[in-house]
Amino acid sequence: MMNSVKVIAPATVANVSCGFDILGFAVDHPGDVVIMTLKDSPGVTISDIVGDGGRLPRESAKNTASVAVNAFLESLGSKQGVDIVLHKNLPLGSGMGSSAASAVAALVGINHLMGNIKSRAEMVPFAMEAERIACGSAHADNVAPSLLGGFVLVRDYNPLDVIKIASPEHLYCTLVHPQIEVKTEDSRRVLKTVIPLKDALTQAGNVAGLVTGLMTSDYDLIKRCIKDVIAEPVRSVFIPGYDEIKATALAAGALGCGISGSGPTMYALSSERGLAEKIGEAMQLGFLKYHLKSEAYVSKVNQEGARIIS
Amino acid sequence: MMNSVKVIAPATVANVSCGFDILGFAVDHPGDVVIMTLKDSPGVTISDIVGDGGRLPRESAKNTASVAVNAFLESLGSKQGVDIVLHKNLPLGSGMGSSAASAVAALVGINHLMGNIKSRAEMVPFAMEAERIACGSAHADNVAPSLLGGFVLVRDYNPLDVIKIASPEHLYCTLVHPQIEVKTEDSRRVLKTVIPLKDALTQAGNVAGLVTGLMTSDYDLIKRCIKDVIAEPVRSVFIPGYDEIKATALAAGALGCGISGSGPTMYALSSERGLAEKIGEAMQLGFLKYHLKSEAYVSKVNQEGARIIS
Numbered sequence: 001m002m003n004s005v006k007v008i009a010p011a012t013v014a015n016v017s018c019g020f021d022i023l024g025f026a027v028d029h030p031g032d033v034v035i036m037t038l039k040d041s042p043g044v045t046i047s048d049i050v051g052d053g054g055r056l057p058r059e060s061a062k063n064t065a066s067v068a069v070n071a072f073l074e075s076l077g078s079k080q081g082v083d084i085v086l087h088k089n090l091p092l093g094s095g096m097g098s099s100a101a102s103a104v105a106a107l108v109g110i111n112h113l114m115g116n117i118k119s120r121a122e123m124v125p126f127a128m129e130a131e132r133i134a135c136g137s138a139h140a141d142n143v144a145p146s147l148l149g150g151f152v153l154v155r156d157y158n159p160l161d162v163i164k165i166a167s168p169e170h171l172y173c174t175l176v177h178p179q180i181e182v183k184t185e186d187s188r189r190v191l192k193t194v195i196p197l198k199d200a201l202t203q204a205g206n207v208a209g210l211v212t213g214l215m216t217s218d219y220d221l222i223k224r225c226i227k228d229v230i231a232e233p234v235r236s237v238f239i240p241g242y243d244e245i246k247a248t249a250l251a252a253g254a255l256g257c258g259i260s261g262s263g264p265t266m267y268a269l270s271s272e273r274g275l276a277e278k279i280g281e282a283m284q285l286g287f288l289k290y291h292l293k294s295e296a297y298v299s300k301v302n303q304e305g306a307r308i309i310s
Numbered sequence: 311m312m313n314s315v316k317v318i319a320p321a322t323v324a325n326v327s328c329g330f331d332i333l334g335f336a337v338d339h340p341g342d343v344v345i346m347t348l349k350d351s352p353g354v355t356i357s358d359i360v361g362d363g364g365r366l367p368r369e370s371a372k373n374t375a376s377v378a379v380n381a382f383l384e385s386l387g388s389k390q391g392v393d394i395v396l397h398k399n400l401p402l403g404s405g406m407g408s409s410a411a412s413a414v415a416a417l418v419g420i421n422h423l424m425g426n427i428k429s430r431a432e433m434v435p436f437a438m439e440a441e442r443i444a445c446g447s448a449h450a451d452n453v454a455p456s457l458l459g460g461f462v463l464v465r466d467y468n469p470l471d472v473i474k475i476a477s478p479e480h481l482y483c484t485l486v487h488p489q490i491e492v493k494t495e496d497s498r499r500v501l502k503t504v505i506p507l508k509d510a511l512t513q514a515g516n517v518a519g520l521v522t523g524l525m526t527s528d529y530d531l532i533k534r535c536i537k538d539v540i541a542e543p544v545r546s547v548f549i550p551g552y553d554e555i556k557a558t559a560l561a562a563g564a565l566g567c568g569i570s571g572s573g574p575t576m577y578a579l580s581s582e583r584g585l586a587e588k589i590g591e592a593m594q595l596g597f598l599k600y601h602l603k604s605e606a607y608v609s610k611v612n613q614e615g616a617r618i619i620s
Binding site: 020021154155194197198199201202206207209211221225 | 503513534
């Protein structure tokens with residue numbers, strides 16, 4: 001019997017501009033890695049976390065990986081014990097879906113060890129439970145793309161309705177994570193609770209167009225639609241040089257650029273790897289003008305979601 | 311040289327529930343018919359209108375058909391004269407895109423007579439000029455589907471960006487037009503100019519999902535998405551028995567049901583012609599309970615837009 005598995009789950013971009021609060025996608029790199037080993041005794045344990053600088057909780061009831069696995073096992077009525085070693089490759093609090101990636105990697109791992117009894121879509125609710133622990137709200141716009149890959153529309157929560165959206169084979173994402181912290185409560189606080197009808201219609205037209213452009217590989221349409229009149233205007237103030245750096249990314253050939261999650265990471269999409277790298281360099285230079293160091297990650301939009309390494 | 315042409319342009323449903331203000335589609339039936347004949351003398355004339363009960367203007371500067379043709383010829387710098395006979399098959403002020411259909415039929419006719427120098431998409435702005443005369447605003451959500459066929463997303467006006475959305479081969483529309491009048495100014499007045507962010511996100515998720523469902527022929531997804539939290543709640547009050555009649559349509563098998571344009575016509579979509587007819591009968595019975603006679607029209611969603619008859 002196989003009793004150990006190694007899984008990688010990808011970083012994700014939620015709040016994709018016009019897709020604020022409803023659209024996310026997965027990237028190939030970076031990803032969180034878990035090594036999970038079945039135990040003879042019951043209980044989910046975390047024996048080691050590498051790469052978090054000691055910042056993540058080791059307790060089973062507080063870490064997103066173990067919370068997700070516990071929710072999964074409880075749904076089966078199983079007392080199976082399992083140990084988790086987590087290699088934390090995603091920066092914490094970056095807006096790249098860090099908590100989601102750990103939870104998803106652990107879920108895909110336990111599902112594999114238990115004989116692949118659940119589909120990827122069926123695992124979304126367990127990953128959402130982990131998000132509730134990590135962020136205080138059980139949102140799905142990071143966990144769903146990390147599980148399913150590609151672009152995912154979170155249409156509704158009651159009941160949950162996540163829809164995978166086909167996207168072009170050649171679509172690259174640049175993520176640039178500046179060394180600043182944006183507090184989740186700040187990024188929530190600045191959102192307006194009522195908005196002009198006109199803005200709502202603009203946003204709806206753009207997200208419908210973006211989905212159409214993705215499904216038909218119409219890069220020009222994708223480019224016309226990547227706009228955000230709701231969240232970006234109020235949230236971008238937390239990112240020094242935002243407008244200038246975004247303009248730099250677009251000038252360097254990005255199809256679109258925006259805030260990843262609730263920031264501070266910025267994402268840019270492009271149609272070629274070379275462009276995506278050039279865009280990353282331009283954005284990092286942009287942040288340096290504001291005396292901010294940053295990490296850049298360039299990869300394809302991931303189409304398969306988390307995957308078993310061994 | 312061909313100097314006469316007969317064209318039919320289809321009725322359209324704008325404000326398709328979650329696609330309020332941004333999504334419209336064309337139906338096969340009914341349609342307005344024009345017969346256009348080139349003249350030796352300059353000027354666009356309307357020699358006859360049949361079926362409007364004398365309610366439409368015959369003056370060239372006021373009728374949507376001639377206004378559209380004038381805008382078209384002016385753009386070419388042409389002094390070509392043409393006469394229009396209009397067979398008005400669409401009820402006026404019904405929410406079925408009546409003014410748009412006449413303008414589109416006439417545009418497709420003049421374009422044909424002039425040697426098909428413009429694409430369908432290029433004619434949208436001329437048809438919008440006619441809408442400005444008829445409704446006071448140059449909207450595109452009726453004229454674009456009447457010209458292009460199928461479902462059309464009007465993403466932006468500045469510059470104009472209309473995107474045809476692929477839809478299932480088997481998709482039928484029931485239109486039920488009750489004998490009441492809804493004043494355009496009333497249906498505009500009741501719209502809120504600011505709305506809760508929550509509603510904006512619900513609407514955006516549904517329209518993105520609807521577009522996805524249409525493009526992938528996913529009837530169940532289409533069904534889940536045909537909802538409107540913005541316009542329907544305030545506009546349906548003008549249609550007696552609205553909630554009950556909508557529930558009747560859904561119970562009879564409709565994928566979705568809503569207000570066509572700004573009403574009073576109600577539309578319902580379904581996957582089979584037999585269902586669409588049954589839905590029409592149920593809705594008409596529903597209106598009768600409120601002492602309202604109605605006309606029902608059942609046809610396929612039209613995929614080609616206006617067409618040359620002879």
